[in-house]
Amino acid sequence: MKEIPLGFVSGTVVNRTDWAAHLFSLEVHAPASAFPSPPFIAGQFSKLAVQDEEGEWVRRAYSMVNKPCIESDKAIFEFLVIEIPDGKLTPLLGQLSQGDDVLVGTLPSGFMTLEEVPETAKDLWMLSTGTGIGPFISILEEIEQCKRFEHLILVHAVRTKEELVYKDKIMSLLKQYQGKLRYVPIVSREPVSGALSGRIPQQLQTGGLATAAHVPLTEQGSFFYLCGNPNMVHDTRDALQIMGYKKHLRREAGHFSFENYW
Ligand SMILES: Cc1cc2nc3c(=O)[nH]c(=O)nc-3n(C[C@H](O)[C@H](O)[C@H](O)COP(=O)(O)OP(=O)(O)OC[C@H]3O[C@@H](n4cnc5c(N)ncnc54)[C@H](O)[C@@H]3O)c2cc1C
Ligand SMILES: NC(=O)c1ccc[n+]([C@@H]2O[C@H](COP(=O)([O-])OP(=O)(O)OC[C@H]3O[C@@H](n4cnc5c(N)ncnc54)[C@H](OP(=O)(O)O)[C@@H]3O)[C@@H](O)[C@H]2O)c1
CATH class of the missing domain: 3.40.50.80 (Nucleotide-binding domain of ferredoxin-NADP reductase (FNR) module)
Structure with missing residues (x-):
């Protein structure tokens, strides 16, 4: 695996909810030590990244759906994603399931709070x-x-x-x-x-x-x-x-x- 880019940490998908064929939510846990406490402010977004076939990290912004929280040394993030058929990242996110790794941005941001x-x-x-x-x-x-x-x-x-x-x-x-x-x-x-x-x-x-x-x-x-x-x-x-x-x-x-x- 290529080196983790700056501003990201490795997280794990712990839950996936499929709402429709092209629409799903991922709950991702990441080490709390990589984030402030609380890890974000409600209304903010972070980034997700996955490697493509060429081994390049594809990264995009995603808003958190959950209440900001840390549980047992894990920062909890839930994302709602729609799969764009010709998109670069969402078809890769669409393949993730429980236990898979995904990179999470360590600098959540946004002013819609x-x-x-x-x-x-x-x-x-x-x-x-x-x-x-x-x-x-x-x-x-x-x-x-x-x-x-x-x-x-x-x-x-x-x-x-x-x-x-x-x-x-x-x-x-x-x-x-x-x-x-x-x-x-x-x-x-x-x-x-x-x-x-x-x-x-x-x-x-x-x-x-x-x-x-x-x-x-x-x-x-x-x-x-x-x-x-x-x-x-x-x-x-x-x-x-x-x-x-x-x-x-x-x-x-x-x-x-x-x-x-x-
Ligand atoms: C601040 C911010 C927060 C975001 N939060 C979310 C989020 O919570 N959930 C989410 O699914 N996306 C979110 N996005 C969009 C996300 O960053 C990606 O652009 C999106 O997932 C498409 O990535 P892709 O690589 O598959 O498509 P790309 O190859 O980048 O293709 C992009 C094209 O897909 C279409 N598109 C992009 N996003 C959406 C969308 N959400 N709904 C419908 N069509 C879209 C547009 O036509 C766009 O031109 C957010 C974007 C920003 C800037
Ligand atoms: N993989 C799949 O099977 C699959 C299936 C469906 C969609 N998709 C992808 O998902 C994307 C669509 O996602 P989405 O449903 O969240 O997108 P959307 O096109 O943003 O539609 C969401 C809502 O926004 C409305 N809207 C669109 N333009 C508007 C405007 N100018 N003013 C006010 N309201 C407006 C739409 O109304 P209108 O209906 O009147 O436009 C719809 O009610 C598509 O681009 C497609 O790539 C994938």
Whole structure:
């Protein structure tokens, strides 16, 4: 095996969940000594790397889905991955199973965290497509820190029903939040009972999201995190700006921030 590149440590896949043929989660354990404690902040991403046929390390960014934690000297990471048929790394990740090695980045990063949400925000809207739901599940696992909000709204837009992942986890979080958390699934390519149809920007502008969540949108209290498909992020930013919301900057509080996955 080629030398482990700087900024990575060898981890082991301890669990794999297959949600659909092309969509899966990997739980990876890595030596805690390679990370600070806690090993990351909810909402952040790290990197995964696997060697390709030529022996080169292929590395990409992946968000953590789990609550940051260390157990028995192991830093725990869970990743939700969609396999891109012609992708360089995801078909290799798709071959991993329990007991396999995978490199994990030792420098998790990213600013889509609870700390970055302005103090004035009352309702945190988490708008995601596809695997972009991952960091929001991690954020929602920080129940104590999320108590500052009046409402948390998790919006997950996918193509088909089978891609509505982490249903059991979301149901458990809904119970724990006792009404504070709202879950709004959107399925775009087939009718699904209990889910909205169409796309996030259109559902924002027509009031569909606010109605489904039973939470009004207000310039004073709403803050939006956008994550996933860059076209969704682009179109949602446009929609929010038309609706009078401003991009959030550290030097000037606004209403929305985002993370593009490609
Ligand atoms: C900050 C950050 C966090 C990320 N977190 C995740 C994550 O948690 N889960 C995850 O699956 N991916 C995530 N990604 C994307 C990931 O880094 C890879 O780009 C992706 O897995 C494709 O890798 P690949 O080598 O197989 O494809 P490549 O050979 O690099 O091909 C890339 C192409 O695949 C498509 N694509 C890339 N990512 C996705 C995606 N997530 N969903 C749909 N189409 C995509 C785009 O068309 C892109 O141009 C994240 C990216 C960033 C920048
Ligand atoms: N290996 C396999 O068998 C397999 C199977 C399926 C997918 N894939 C791979 O996975 C990738 C798709 O992943 P994904 O389903 O997470 O991706 P996606 O294309 O990002 O779709 C997720 C959701 O985002 C919506 N969306 C797309 N563009 C938008 C925009 N401009 N504004 C608002 N919403 C928008 C989609 O709506 P629309 O439906 O209206 O576009 C869909 O509801 C594909 O590129 C493919 O490579 C692989």
